[in-house]
Amino acid sequence: MKLPPLATLRAFEAAARKQSFSLAAQELGMTATAVSQHVRNLEAWLGVPLFDRHARGVRLSPAGKEFGITVSASLRQIASGAERIRRGSGDRMTVRLASLPSVVAHFLTPRLPRFRALHPDIQVSISYSGRDDATLPDLSIIHGPTPAQSAMALFSAETRPTCAPAYVAKYGPFDEVSSLLQAELLHDDSEIAWRGWLATAGLSLPKTAGPIFADFNLLVTALKAGQGIGLCPTALLGDEIAEGQLTVLSNRAADRDKYYWLIESGEMTGPARILSDWLVAEARGRKTLGDYSAATI
Numbered sequence: 001m002k003l004p005p006l007a008t009l010r011a012f013e014a015a016a017r018k019q020s021f022s023l024a025a026q027e028l029g030m031t032a033t034a035v036s037q038h039v040r041n042l043e044a045w046l047g048v049p050l051f052d053r054h055a056r057g058v059r060l061s062p063a064g065k066e067f068g069i070t071v072s073a074s075l076r077q078i079a080s081g082a083e084r085i086r087r088g089s090g091d092r093m094t095v096r097l098a099s100l101p102s103v104v105a106h107f108l109t110p111r112l113p114r115f116r117a118l119h120p121d122i123q124v125s126i127s128y129s130g131r132d133d134a135t136l137p138d139l140s141i142i143h144g145p146t147p148a149q150s151a152m153a154l155f156s157a158e159t160r161p162t163c164a165p166a167y168v169a170k171y172g173p174f175d176e177v178s179s180l181l182q183a184e185l186l187h188d189d190s191e192i193a194w195r196g197w198l199a200t201a202g203l204s205l206p207k208t209a210g211p212i213f214a215d216f217n218l219l220v221t222a223l224k225a226g227q228g229i230g231l232c233p234t235a236l237l238g239d240e241i242a243e244g245q246l247t248v249l250s251n252r253a254a255d256r257d258k259y260y261w262l263i264e265s266g267e268m269t270g271p272a273r274i275l276s277d278w279l280v281a282e283a284r285g286r287k288t289l290g291d292y293s294a295a296t297i
Contacts, residue, residue, distance in 0.1 A: 004045050009071050011038035012050065016060055016068035076136055093271040094123045098137035101128055102216040103260060106236050111282055115275070122271045138272035139279070140263040147261055154283035155235040157258040159193060161249040161297070162232040163223055170226070174249050177201040177297055184228030187212040188219045193231045197254045236260070250297035
């Protein structure tokens with residue numbers, strides 16, 4: 001099997017990802033001229049142009065886009081395989097888990113001590129989903145509709161109006177949907193969620209809308225501090241709701257088609273399988289949190 005040199009493939013992959021020879025050179029610690037030469041050598045080897053060159057820079061050609069996907073995936077697989085072997089050579093077994101920050105804060109962190117007590121020989125390495133890490137995770141937790149790849153539903157991501165009990169005591173009661181229009185409505189990332197939820201009741205978002213938080217965990221902190229009402233995935237906040245830190249105001253839910261999903265890598269190690277099974281078992285209790293008898297709307 002004849003292949004281009006690894007250094008050439010790495011230079012092309014970086015240039016394709018950055019859409020720039022100079023940025024690729026900075027990442028790889030070489031000159032832009034060297035990156036350009038690697039790419040030209042690869043183009044000569046393949047017999048097709050991989051980049052369209054113009055005065056303002058370079059852009060991947062159709063062949064370059066296709067080959068870039070292949071090379072990037074292959075290099076990540078090599079790095080992941082090397083990392084698995086390296087990890088396996090030690091006394092401790094490591095499982096890489098990529099997850100959303102919100103799931104880390106409200107689902108994983110409170111439960112990991114129990115997993116550690118059950119499996120002290122397994123180390124869990126947690127990173128945030130979407131990071132461009134060199135190695136592929138063993139497990140990933142994502143959020144949204146049913147993903148294209150095979151996945152297991154952990155718990156629902158449907159959202160309901162949620163706030164601190166103290167906020168209800170001070171500004172309530174909230175006994176119908178329209179009463180929420182007088183409250184301080186807090187937003188996760190944008191106003192879209194509240195607009196959609198209110199629209200189901202034939203209402204519009206007030207012009208005096210509340211603050212927008214770019215991070216869900218910041219929104220939850222504001223809710224606990226009694227600063228307003230937010231649309232939250234109530235299954236994810238099951239612990240805070242059960243402990244009385246937060247209360248759910250309505251059984252009217254949005255995002256009913258969305259879930260938190262667990263995705264396994266193609267080649268699962270024994271420790272990764274153990275963690276996967278444990279996560280699914282831990283999530284089962286969350287599926288029973290759909291009846292909020294204290295809800296008033």
